[in-house]
Amino acid sequence: MNSYDVILTGSSGCIGSELLALLREAGLTVKPVDLSLGDDLGDEKYVDELFKNNRACSLVNLFALNEHISKGARQAKTIWDFSLGDIDDYLHTNITTLFSVCRTFAKYNEAGSIVNFSSIYGVVTPKPDLYDGHLKHIGYPVSKSAVINLTEYLAICLAPKMRVNTVVPGGVLSEQSPEFIERYSKRCPMGRMALPEDLAGIVKLLVSNESSYITGATFNVDGGWVL
Template sequence: MTVESNFTNDLNNYPPPEYATRSVKQLLDLHGRNALVIGGTGHVGSIVVETLVELGCLVTTLDIAETNPQSNDYIQDNIPKGNVKHITCDISDEEKLRNTIKACSFESNKLDIVIHCAGYVGTSDAPGWSVPFESQSAQTFNDALNVNLTSAFIIAQETKPLLDNSTDGSLIFFSSIYALVGSDTRLYSDTGMHNPIGYGVSKSGLLQLTRHLATTMAPTTRVNAISPGGIWRDQPDKFHENYSSKTPLSRMATEEDIKGAVAYLASDLSKYVTGLNLIVDGGWTIW
């Protein structure tokens, strides 16, 4: 029986000679590439944008917030104006999201990098969200699925033709350690914080979306996920102590800890990597 495959190589010209001669710096170089960052004005998103533009990318951000990432201090001081564009869009609205992406224009009608890092997060103050499980509402559960998972599905659909026009397509989803393990309620003891179940469920779905698309969008596009651990912000000191005590590196993450993962998966350093979930958690999930 003959099995047909979409995965074909010219074995007489393999590996392509240009890949065997590039330095690490050359593999990291993103000059001339177009990127779309969903959620590019948030805590993580702004660092993603900063990383991409530092490596030479032209970046378009899509976010419900109106703040232009061009106002980021690093970008303002070091990156030419015009290298970052911002579009305001509510990604929870399917029609608006699809129409907005269709209306975007990119150089050479292609996208090289798409990163989904928008999130309905555990610290949201929405009613029925960051409360004990029995008080969590179906509405906020569905809202989390919509923002964290359904929008990623839509974005993959709408950007696929543009990624197909690239020779270096990379699609990256931001998942979470709570896609991998259950909630440790001891972390939240005496902190006034809770871990909504909708967050972990939606982030788990992103990992299966990653695996599925890694096969169906190959060989033109690589699809990978990044799962950060808890990121230090303004959580109560008790939570910092609880979390750090469970982490081999004895601290929470910072946004800067995400930069290496983004640079790796967005660039040709990971040209033979697809379907990966890159965990950036200081070892939290190995205990």
């Protein structure tokens, strides 16, 4: 059995890869978990074996289905362009699988901290003009909104030994077009997109004992976007 400070799911993504490095730089031992590494979190038996063999003080969940960050993603202009099957996929990955991962972590770790990532679109509705008139897939904001409620639910059920909190990140600068970056930045009170290091501070706080009395909380790290 292996022991870590943090198990980080979605560790190979835009935020995850940077957060992995930043947490390690802070002296934390981190177990990276990602589909690109062969980790299928949609497989209940795999998840059970993963947490049975890898214990940790904290779990940080970054994995998610987000069609807009996938190259070649279908673009919708009306709600009739969404298939019900696609919505099911979002809910399965972003909620059902997230619940499974959190529950199994709690099964094998009697105490600790869970940090779930939602999105600004779990708090406010996506604006089509940011996406050249295309619609952000409805499954994303619906599921990311549910992440916040799921986190609060788990915070009650797993207390007092396990703390569960939500981080709501703003749009993170990566490979967006200059036009998108400009449109986004103009809407954001802080005048820019988020950087992965903007998120590291709150994560390091929530996985530490300095947040021992914080649970069920939602932290917006969005430059004021949702105001």
